[in-house]
Amino acid sequence: MSSSKFRDLSAGSKSLILIEQVLFACALFLAVYVNNVFSVTSVQEMPNSFLLLYGVIFALINQLSSLALGLYNSKLRENFRGVFRRFLLSIAVAFFCSTIINPFYGPYVLPIEVLAIAAVFSMGLVSFFRYFTFKVNFFGLNKAKILVLGAGERAAIIERRMRRDVDRQDFSIHGFVLMDGDSEDGIKSETRIKLETSLVNYALDQEIDEIVVANDERRNNLPVDDLFACKIRGIEITEILDFFERETGQIAVNLIYPSWVIYSDGFASNNHLRNTLDWIFNAIMAVSLLILTWPIMLLAILCIKYTEGFKVPVFYKQERVGLDGDSFDIIKFRSMRLDAEKDGAKMACENDNRITKIGHYLRKYRIDELPQIYNVLRGDMGFVGPRPERPEFVNNLIANLPYYNERHNVKPGLTGWAQLKYPYGATEKDSLEKLKYDLYYIKHRGFLLDLLILIRTVEIVLFGKGR
Template sequence: MSSPKFRDLSSGSKSLVIIELIFFAGSLLLTVYLNSLFLFVEHQNIPTNLLAICAIVFALVVQLSLLALGLYNSKLRENYRGIVRRLLVSVAIGFFIVTLINPLYGQHALKIELLAMAALFSLIIDSAFRYFTLQVDFFGFSKRVVLVLGAGDRASIIEKRMRRDVDRQGFYMHGFVIMPGDTETGIVNENRIALEGSLVNYALEHGIDEIVVASDERRDNLPVDELFACKIRGVEITEILDFIERETGQIAVNLIYPSWVIYSNGFASGNHLRNTLDWVFNAAIAVALTLVTWPVMLITAILIKLDEGMKAPVFYLQERVGLDGQAFNIYKFRSMRIDAEKNGAQMASENDDRTTSIGKFIRKYRVDELPQILNVIRGDMGFVGPRPERPEFVQQLIKNLPYYNERHNVKPGLTGWAQLKYPYGSTEEDSLEKLKYDLYYIKHRSFMLDLLILIRTVEIVLFGKGR
């Protein structure tokens, strides 16, 4: 999943945006029309041009919510029920924002009842349309036809990582061209192509839209002239690292080579204005969140006491590694037994038997993370960023996982891209998978991506999909 920008969407998703823009704007116009016939609420006539503006604003606001909740992501892994829940949250957020904008229309402001009815129509109409798009591959015409140059170990990452149809919703895999130097044990189940003629002619004859360079042996082995000829004929040429990054929302750490890091935009933030305002933004949200959640934190503290006795500690302090490798103490509601680490430091797992009965609940809904608001106010953490790990684990992971120390180029966060995309992990392999998502976040870090992560985290909390 990539950063939520319209230009980054596939052609099919852009078509979906346009169609739903008509649906949402039409819902408001339909509401006003029905009200003029049946007079649900008393309302003065609105000039046609202003009504059109109101309808477009209403549609765009709702669509921004859909975009933030991933409903225009072509690889969204949700069943129909999950999509409807996302639609419900998106329309509710859109309705709330539109009610704030509505007074700006002055005497022509719409009645709240009409906005609520338009939101209901939007939900019903779009739910039905989304059901149709799930049953029929309505937007499949926009998929890119991809040819991979290479059939060895590097190319096999595509076969292993993107073997399901849901992982290939943005493209059709035409096949893998066998290149000199490729290992024989690479591609197993995909179409292996022994290319004898010109790569350019083959690409044009088979309607190839994109060529992914993934050969095992690169030095003096790539048909550079033919790739250049394909490029000037409109065929996109992509390096396998960039292809995997774009399609999976993670960086394949095991494929990274130094020159890729040198020529990419790197993992260090160069946005000095963002870095300067970062603490102010996070602290303001932290204070607002404290005002909203203090009753929840008070009830949680009482429940922990009732569950394990009045002498049992409510909070748990643990040393973590933060920005530039500096250690700090993280604050959490205690979700595990007091003797949880009598045998030494251990990574938490999804169904950890050390978790208390109250701890299982507060971990599922992320309530145990709320005291970290204090860490945000102190500047140790932000709301979004890689999750900070304990020094005992970091030392070992830096030795065993390439580029692991790059996580410390930004402040750690309460939630992050890896937390949305990957469940609890207790092994080094899990840490490697999370690192791929963390590096993607650091490389693509932006306000819009942070906003997406925050909104998705709220969804996880509301629907109990804790990871």
């Protein structure tokens, strides 16, 4: 995570990361101390500087494992029991990785018993800390206090799409200021405010941290002087599109206007170094994945043959739309009946009766996608990007959904931001929701975001959240 991204995090999120980093490091220090006191195994005496370095490395390995299993997802909808299960698996993965790199410590290599003790202490310390934060809602104390300028149709997106506590855990809405020109069909149940004083005085009196500009009528209707005065007094001023993008990880397609796209950061595709190294990176990843997963693919082939007969095809090709709107054939394990499209092409839906018995498992754990390694090696796809759709659906979606064709400005991928953030869907409304996440990815695409998506995909596969 870059320093600028870290600065953009809420105080609560920063505290969680930093405190747990210290706890993981302390677990290793405590394990070494206990080992020395009780003489569990012999450990060569090492300088404190080396021990501190090992503690930092141990903490980073555990935190990367936690990240891969969704434990730093700010909107993780799990009770403490679910979080505890994830921590068990996370600590186990981190222990395995620690034992792999342990021999590289040279003369100060740590015995595996010490690493095992450190893993147990990590589980205890971090689980207790998370349980404490669950009970007292400690990190909610640093919420930003938001005042929304507007109470009409644009402002109502906050009320409709960010109404749950989990959607507002980094901020609280003080109220919505009524503005001339706002639609009457806007805010329904939230606090509506009719200002009796200037905006700057009200914001200072109420200790507002941020003002979100969301009024329907902008022309000659913005209190520019007041907003300027608020800005120079340290109050953040944010446009509703930027606020929604920041808090939800998606772009509100229905609110976009061309000047916002023109003047906003992102949407750049002229990163020549990235474009040059893109195929090399994807090829290395594809070969590595092939080496790791060929036994799984062989088992999938045997299961398909055993359950459906040895004469049925295992793979199938399907035309998809890729970069710049060019078509290519995608390759997947067949998870549907042979006559699945006898009545024409249609999107797969949840609990689709066309899916075979083994196909449910292939889809759940994303095994059906593995043959697309071939498409990655051919250059048709990358590892990360918007999922490619079929031409029959794309033409209709381009006609009905604004900015849908912008998805084709980047290479499609095996996994993507929309696949992580939105559940399975098969309607035009679902396509609109996924488009919001795809546009966010296109705007912010870069190595760090790609790495985050790849790591989070591990969670999707291990916990069977695929479709």
